[in-house]
Amino acid sequence: MPLIAILAGDGIGPEVTAQARRVLDALGLDFSYQEALVGGVAYHQLGHPLPPATLELAKRSDAILFGAVGDPSCDGLERSLRPEQAILGLRKELGLFANLRPATLFKGLEDASALRPEVASAIDLVIVRETNGDVYFGDKGIRTTAAGRREGYDIMSYDEDEVTRIARVGFETARTRQRRLCSIDKANVLETSQLWRDVVIALSADYPDVELTHMYVDNAAMQLVRNPGQFDVIVTGNLFGDILSDQASMCAGSIGMLPSATLNGSGQGLYEPIHGSAPDIAGQGKANPCAAILSAAMMLRHSLGMPEAADRIEAAVAAAILGGARTPDLGGTLSTAAMGDAVLAQI
Amino acid sequence: MPLIAILAGDGIGPEVTAQARRVLDALGLDFSYQEALVGGVAYHQLGHPLPPATLELAKRSDAILFGAVGDPSCDGLERSLRPEQAILGLRKELGLFANLRPATLFKGLEDASALRPEVASAIDLVIVRETNGDVYFGDKGIRTTAAGRREGYDIMSYDEDEVTRIARVGFETARTRQRRLCSIDKANVLETSQLWRDVVIALSADYPDVELTHMYVDNAAMQLVRNPGQFDVIVTGNLFGDILSDQASMCAGSIGMLPSATLNGSGQGLYEPIHGSAPDIAGQGKANPCAAILSAAMMLRHSLGMPEAADRIEAAVAAAILGGARTPDLGGTLSTAAMGDAVLAQI
Ligand SMILES: CC(C)[C@H](C(=O)O)[C@@H](O)C(=O)O
Numbered sequence: 043m044p045l046i047a048i049l050a051g052d053g054i055g056p057e058v059t060a061q062a063r064r065v066l067d068a069l070g071l072d073f074s075y076q077e078a079l080v081g082g083v084a085y086h087q088l089g090h091p092l093p094p095a096t097l098e099l100a101k102r103s104d105a106i107l108f109g110a111v112g113d114p115s116c117d118g119l120e121r122s123l124r125p126e127q128a129i130l131g132l133r134k135e136l137g138l139f140a141n142l143r144p145a146t147l148f149k150g151l152e153d154a155s156a157l158r159p160e161v162a163s164a165i166d167l168v169i170v171r172e173t174n175g176d177v178y179f180g181d182k183g184i185r186t187t188a189a190g191r192r193e194g195y196d197i198m199s200y201d202e203d204e205v206t207r208i209a210r211v212g213f214e215t216a217r218t219r220q221r222r223l224c225s226i227d228k229a230n231v232l233e234t235s236q237l238w239r240d241v242v243i244a245l246s247a248d249y250p251d252v253e254l255t256h257m258y259v260d261n262a263a264m265q266l267v268r269n270p271g272q273f274d275v276i277v278t279g280n281l282f283g284d285i286l287s288d289q290a291s292m293c294a295g296s297i298g299m300l301p302s303a304t305l306n307g308s309g310q311g312l313y314e315p316i317h318g319s320a321p322d323i324a325g326q327g328k329a330n331p332c333a334a335i336l337s338a339a340m341m342l343r344h345s346l347g348m349p350e351a352a353d354r355i356e357a358a359v360a361a362a363i364l365g366g367a368r369t370p371d372l373g374g375t376l377s378t379a380a381m382g383d384a385v386l387a388q389i
Numbered sequence: 390m391p392l393i394a395i396l397a398g399d400g401i402g403p404e405v406t407a408q409a410r411r412v413l414d415a416l417g418l419d420f421s422y423q424e425a426l427v428g429g430v431a432y433h434q435l436g437h438p439l440p441p442a443t444l445e446l447a448k449r450s451d452a453i454l455f456g457a458v459g460d461p462s463c464d465g466l467e468r469s470l471r472p473e474q475a476i477l478g479l480r481k482e483l484g485l486f487a488n489l490r491p492a493t494l495f496k497g498l499e500d501a502s503a504l505r506p507e508v509a510s511a512i513d514l515v516i517v518r519e520t521n522g523d524v525y526f527g528d529k530g531i532r533t534t535a536a537g538r539r540e541g542y543d544i545m546s547y548d549e550d551e552v553t554r555i556a557r558v559g560f561e562t563a564r565t566r567q568r569r570l571c572s573i574d575k576a577n578v579l580e581t582s583q584l585w586r587d588v589v590i591a592l593s594a595d596y597p598d599v600e601l602t603h604m605y606v607d608n609a610a611m612q613l614v615r616n617p618g619q620f621d622v623i624v625t626g627n628l629f630g631d632i633l634s635d636q637a638s639m640c641a642g643s644i645g646m647l648p649s650a651t652l653n654g655s656g657q658g659l660y661e662p663i664h665g666s667a668p669d670i671a672g673q674g675k676a677n678p679c680a681a682i683l684s685a686a687m688m689l690r691h692s693l694g695m696p697e698a699a700d701r702i703e704a705a706v707a708a709a710i711l712g713g714a715r716t717p718d719l720g721g722t723l724s725t726a727a728m729g730d731a732v733l734a735q736i
């Protein structure tokens with residue numbers, strides 16, 4: 043029986059994860075669930091945002107259903123103890139290197155985006171972001187310059203194996219869609235990007251059926267505003283992916299609707315809504331659970347080999363939205379649980 | 390008599406720069422102008438995108454009026470010979486460390502942005518981007534890993550003096566506007582950003598009249614879509630500034646309307662439209678000269694101590710646009726020269 047680790051985390055994490063769990067239960071799936079603390083709540087109770095027992099559970103699970111981390115009361119802590127480090131730690135310790143971030147506008151939510159409806163409704167893309175390397179995990183620190191000044195430094199790097207494995211995920215993802223892959227880099231300035239581009243081009247020989255293009259990251263940030271409908275699958279590094287995936291989500295409207303998956307090479311994955319812990323509305327039943335519910339759907343598809351069940355959940359969310367179900371972030375008044383009900387009614 | 394170096398460059402660069410020159414002439418300013426080759430055209434005629442004579446002219450000029458560089462026929466060249474290297478070379482050789490990128494929506498162009506008119510029309514911000522350091526200029530190359538694989542690397546770094554001098558430009562710019570400065574970094578992951586943030590906070594003691602906030606770069610990319618009107622002045626590093634300033638420009642609508650300035654500590658500056666060389670429309674009289682004309686206005690203000698003349702040019706462009714003058718990028722039919730005429734008619 044597959045083991046699902048439930049790491050609900052901080053703020054609205056537990057509320058939205060509970061609704062995802064209800065939807066999974068409604069499908070009658072035979073999973074075993076185990077919960078563990080993560081983030082600020084784990085720091086406060088156990089002294090670390092990613093306690094050993096949580097990491098151990100995550101490692102032996104088949105998939106991790108993750109809520110959110112982030113707790114203002116931890117702002118003063120040294121970086122290694124802050125809630126967000128739990129995400130970085132899980133990615134690294136479990137080798138979760140491929141972050142998949144779909145961005146689409148749900149029918150009925152054309153007015154939720156700051157983009158014009160005709161621009162926003164054309165958005166249907168997936169960003170494949172590398173999450174085990176780049177300037178995130180390189181050697182870093184504070185050193186003293188020859189002039190005696192303090193200097194912060196971080197080494198950005200990718201080697202050919204790292205680029206190949208994430209680019210492969212990009213090409214494979216494109217094959218399940220419109221077979222168009224755009225690789226984003228800054229090869230006119232960065233050697234890391236030049237190697238990235240060379241390796242992606244070399245790998246494209248294995249995927250003659252996928253159309254490969256390249257774009258500089260500054261231009262990509264413009265194109266995601268001007269005409270996001272032009273993209274099918276984007277593949278990029280950890281830092282550029284962090285920025286562009288959040289930008290793309292906002293272009294698609296409410297970040298309360300968007301899930302994510304972060305996979306390793308063994309089918310294991312961490313599934314989390316892209317929104318944060320939203321401490322300002324935590325515990326009030328105001329949070330939109332759709333992103334968490336859709337993250338559960340991604341889990342069924344990518345880690346548990348149940349694409350039909352994933353389709354059912356996604357169709358139920360789409361139907362609930364089309365039927366007018368709206369939490370406050372979407373301009374409505376439904377509570378978190380009532381939105382869960384609306385989705386369940388469509389299952 | 391002030392010396393203006395005219396580096397018109399590639400593609401539409403010469404066409405739009407010619408209109409800026411006409412507007413300067415109409416003001417009856419006593420400048421001496423000297424032209425030199427830069428970019429792809431310089432490579433083709435002199436073997437280097439930034440030939441020694443061009444660099445020498447730039448160094449002894451009071452200001453540089455720059456068109457655009459970029460030439461598809463140079464795509465196959467090694468990076469150090471590509472047109473864009475001229476910009477990086479000028480920034481470094483002349484110590485041009487402070488790139489100012491205003492983004493505003495001109496009255497009458499509410500429909501030019503992909504953002505909803507009510508969101509786009511609230512945009513009125515300046516991005517202050519550092520352009521002499523960061524991962525752009527750190528040690529970089531291709532090395533071999535212990536496993537024998539090729540690895541690209543680039544060192545990101547900032548020391549406290551570099552951060553202080555750009556942050557000071559940010560605070561000073563805020564003082565000329567709404568006195569709100571938002572510093573953008575990725576301090577939850579990068580040591581370079583942590584030092585950046587610490588130094589900005591320390592410097593803020595000198596500017597008690599300016600409200601300082603901090604934002605992570607991924608959140609900034611979201612906020613620039615969701616509600617760009619919230620920003621007054623943004624200060625950030627070279628790489629984040631590259632991405633966010635292009636994103637902000639596109640949020641404000643036509644990139645044919647936006648100028649930029651890049652300053653050093655001695656009042657010298659390079660002034661260029663933010664758009665590129667647009668080889669597809671070069672030589673056809675279709676390019677919008679407004680960004681080049683507005684760059685000339687920035688030159689008068691920031692390098693030549695003529696704020697009233699700058700105001701006159703800016704008011705003339707605004708009036709021409711409000712009066713309905715439109716080049717093809719704005720949905721109209723005016724030629725480059727006719728748009729120049731429309732601006733001149735308002736001087
Ligand atoms: C919390 C932070 C370290 C993290 C990142 O930058 O990767 C977050 O922004 C994300 O994208 O998951």
Ligand SMILES: CC(C)[C@H](C(=O)O)[C@@H](O)C(=O)O
Pocket residue numbers: 230231260473476477631
């Ligand atoms: C051409 C390129 C090197 C340059 C940069 O990245 O700085 C450009 O994008 C810019 O922003 O002026």
